[in-house]
Amino acid sequence: MGLLNLPDPIFGAIDGGMESFLPATVRLIVWATIAGIGTLFLYRLVSPQSRIGNAKREARAARQRLNEFDGEFSDAGPLIRNQFLSAFKHLGLVFLPTLVSILPLLALLTWLESYYAHAMPADGATPTxxxxxxxxxxxxxxxxxxxxxxxxxxxxxxxxxxxxxxxxxxxxxxxxxxxxxxxxxxxxxxxxxxxxxxDLPEPEYLPFGPGWMRHWLAVFFPIMTIVSLITYRWAKIE
Structure with a gap:
């Protein structure tokens, strides 16, 4: 079992519980919603939100001072340096929390690819x-x-x-x-x-569109993106 496979029994149990009353497409929507909300709130939990907020404001102020500078380029060195320092400070504060919060998402994507990308053949069918x-x-x-x-x-x-x-x-x-x-x-x-x-069959999760659009990724990622944006704004995450 790999590192990203450790939560597989949990994912399997939850999906198995939903399978009794939800079709596969709706289960994908549920997983995308969980991923969008869970990833953002985990990031909020493990990140220093107040320090990130201060760093963003400092970076914005440094950028504004540089934009308003009207002198010689040779005199803009301190402003350019301050802009880069504030930007790297912000990056340093968000890098590790982002990495930590994305690990459960990668684990979920790995599990979904294993169990939603293909299906077992129907009884009596023999794949190549x-x-x-x-x-x-x-x-x-x-x-x-x-x-x-x-x-x-x-x-x-x-x-x-x-x-x-x-x-x-x-x-x-x-x-x-x-x-x-x-x-x-x-x-x-x-x-x-x-x-x-x-040559296993590939399930289709949408009843319309070209073949690539019926893949599980075409359902999962748009829903997750929309939910993530709503969560980001509603929870005021830095």
Missing amino acids: VQVTPDTYDAQWVQQNDAPHVIVNDSDSELANVAMTAPIPVIEQRQWWNWLAANPLGYLSAESGIERIVF
Whole structure:
């Protein structure tokens, strides 16, 4: 499990509870609303709001003094320096709180991509499976009442992966998986298999527009942006 996957059980439990009475599109709207409000209020909680407010006013005053300066450019050095110092002071105050507040959002986006970007095939449907190298044979089969992907060479079974989540690819473990893990696990280096790709169906969350507009991101990000702007103004966050 990667760092961003730690909240996955919580996300799964909440989504599972909503699934009984809300369709997927409405659940995405709920998640976007939670993300927009939660991220802003977490930022407000962990950031020094009064100091940030003072820094913004100082930066605004320094910029105004520079704009009103009507002398020689060589004499504007102190004003330019003050503007840069006040701007960097503001940046320094908001950088760490922004980083902290965005981590839960990244975790949520990682989980949503894993469970909303693709879906498991309908009962009886068999998706196309591609394996690298293509000298191996890959099959999608039902095993123990659950779909499995089995990869064989001419002599033996090299991999048997239980499809417990709608993830369209399995690879060997990469260095970045400490941050975001694959829910299906990884291929062992000893197997000789580099990558398995599945042609899983992509759900559509809007009944109109081109294909890209029906993706979960096209629902999530506009709603989150609108909610974030409303929260920012209503809560008077610096």
